Amino acid sequence: MRRYTRLTNEDRIRIDALRHLGKSSLQTSRELNISKSTVASVVKKQSTNVPKKKPGRKPTPSERDKRRLINMASNSTRTARGFAADCGFSVSKWTVARVLKSSHHIASQKMKSAPRLTQSHREKRLLFARNEMNKDWKKVIFSDEKKFNGDGPDLNHSYWRDLRKEPLLMSRGNFGGFSLMVWGAFCSDGTVGIQFTSCKMKSQDYQSLPGKTLVPFTNNTNKNYVFMQDSASIHATRSTLSYLQSNNIPLLSWPACSPDINPIENIWDVLVRKIYANGRVYDNVKSLRRAITMEWKSLLKKLCDSMPDRIFELTRKKGGCTHY
CATH class of the missing domain: 3.30.420.10 (Ribonuclease H-like superfamily/Ribonuclease H)
Structure with a gap:
């Protein structure tokens, strides 16, 4: 029985294959000459399939915040600095500018002059x-x-x-x-x-x-x-x-x-x-x-x-x- 040995990718693949064939942890342990506790640990991680948590800080703003910024910018004459001050959450003017630039519905353009018609x-x-x-x-x-x-x-x-x-x-x-x-x-x-x-x-x-x-x-x-x-x-x-x-x-x-x-x-x-x-x-x-x-x-x-x-x-x- 192997102990205190780092498992290779091939070992993990064999454990997963035997698990799908209906083998128990004890049977897999005996067949691969790996401790039962190690086999059980590998099977548990494979069965739960929990995605890894992404490293780094949480991205801001959230998708909800982005939608709010885009709605605020709809036909608005305010600047990115103004949106950052009035949006209700902490965000820089540069982030606001990136969010608006990434939207397919918002574009910065010069306002055309037109007569005020009654x-x-x-x-x-x-x-x-x-x-x-x-x-x-x-x-x-x-x-x-x-x-x-x-x-x-x-x-x-x-x-x-x-x-x-x-x-x-x-x-x-x-x-x-x-x-x-x-x-x-x-x-x-x-x-x-x-x-x-x-x-x-x-x-x-x-x-x-x-x-x-x-x-x-x-x-x-x-x-x-x-x-x-x-x-x-x-x-x-x-x-x-x-x-x-x-x-x-x-x-x-x-x-x-x-x-x-x-x-x-x-x-x-x-x-x-x-x-x-x-x-x-x-x-x-x-x-x-x-x-x-x-x-x-x-x-x-x-x-x-x-x-x-x-x-x-x-x-x-x-x-x-x-x-x-």
Whole structure:
């Protein structure tokens, strides 16, 4: 009878095989020349089949806690630090970020800006879409204003930090920075033109913009263009409407709170990306103005072709916000 000898894997396999053949511990002990107590101990461990306890600390958070974090993050604007503080159990912001990143239902993305639409706005936008469903958009001149800052676009305060380098610092300029207000117009035939103006305009100031650009453009073409402008207060004054009428510029009735269906908004987005590429900033008005003028001339004007799709989506969403 072997005593005080470490069992091999072959011994354990033989004990298990004899156990399945119905052999008792005593019979197995005699047949394999192993003590009865050793055989009984091996049989007990094999029969209970208790899984080994995993080493290390208990994982946190639990599956229940993970589901709670995911539910908290559903369409929420809070940060990982905020979730860690409000979840009700001890967890770091890094763990919260890992949990949310591992979920197939949660993704971090920049929130799109959209107009705040009332029921009246939705009804008027839907009516506009139905009335203009078959319009020839190649005969429409789109216009809009855009403010450009010398020290970068508005709300551009986030970046991916390389921890091996010095952090970037946001500077608003020695005198609070400067801005340029730009009025632009374009149609399917290309850019109509841009004008630089004050950030605070009155009706008379605005009237000079289409007067310098739009009137010469329409006078030199055989097309019967229609002019599109939004419902800003200086656009809708009696003097502005009278000025456009006296210069034979017909207006397209445009619904309020509808920048998403104005294709020139996409042009501004392209222009901003080009002007401020690689974090570029400008020291003076002259250099910013030169950059805007140069990039404006290089833009391709194919956005008018998207108007039928914009109108269709506006109809499908019953006057609600489109994805444009």
